[in-house]
């Protein structure tokens with residue numbers, strides 16, 4: 001199952017899981033990216049995998065309940081081997097600063113519901129109907145914003161912090177049943193959600209800056225994220241649980257090094 005399957009990271013993860021370990025996909029999206037959703041359908045068809053799209057909201061408790069009912073009808077009990085939460089539905093704005101767009105209570109609640117609470121809602125509804133396969137892998141996605149102070153991204157950082165705590169709590173509750181719950185932390189990838197809030201020129205600059213503070217001097221790709229999720233579904237990854245897995249390519253540490261500038265070296269040396 002992939003929530004947010006039609007674009008960006010979710011689309012790449014669906015392709016990766018269809019290839020390795022070779023899963024059929026139940027994906028949810030609201031239908032705003034028909035071209036990209038069509039490409040996912042074609043690629044999964046070419047791999048010989050089945051695909052079921054549920055077109056609709058996935059970021060609320062009600063939608064999780066209705067979605068789990070559909071999983072039961074389409075797949076039956078104990079068939080969900082992997083759940084990936086890849087919904088991007090956040091608002092950008094200040095908490096309090098005057099003169100710039102301030103977040104409203106509705107925007108804050110929507111962001112938390114879509115980006116954090118809905119992961120719990122889906123797990124609750126799947127578990128209540130015995131839809132999780134033995135040793136299911138439940139995976140959510142986060143980014144280094146959670147540990148940074150980025151103007152305008154306060155509610156995203158706060159919702160990702162909640163998501164991280166949810167992952168640990170779910171891990172301890174589901175661990176005895178054999179399920180594993182983890183969070184993958186990766187840096188900027190070139191997707192629609194990543195670019196939200198940036199005029200096109202500023203988005204190009206943001207990507208260049210993110211690449212410059214990553215040791216490999218480039219951005220992560222959604223295909224790389226997809227391949228990591230494939231790895232996390234395998235037997236060798238069985239002991240990852242309640243973890244926030246650093247897949248930033250060293251970006252976080254690199255940023256810290258630049259701030260501290262302890263060695264006095266040019267942070268871009270060797271570029």
Ligand SMILES: NC(=O)c1ccc[n+]([C@@H]2O[C@H](COP(=O)([O-])OP(=O)(O)OC[C@H]3O[C@@H](n4cnc5c(N)ncnc54)[C@H](OP(=O)(O)O)[C@@H]3O)[C@@H](O)[C@H]2O)c1
Pocket residue numbers: 003004005006007008009010028029030031032033056057058059085086087088089114141142143144185186187188189190191192193194195
């Ligand atoms: N982009 C980055 O730099 C980055 C870095 C690290 C982590 N992440 C995380 O990765 C996840 C995915 O981000 P992305 O950049 O790949 O996003 P994206 O390319 O914008 O794709 C978001 C997907 O979620 C679906 N979606 C959004 N709101 C939804 C809702 N309420 N109900 C159902 N589906 C919904 C979208 O389709 P519809 O609009 O048609 O519903 C689309 O399929 C997010 O959790 C994000 O925080 C992103």
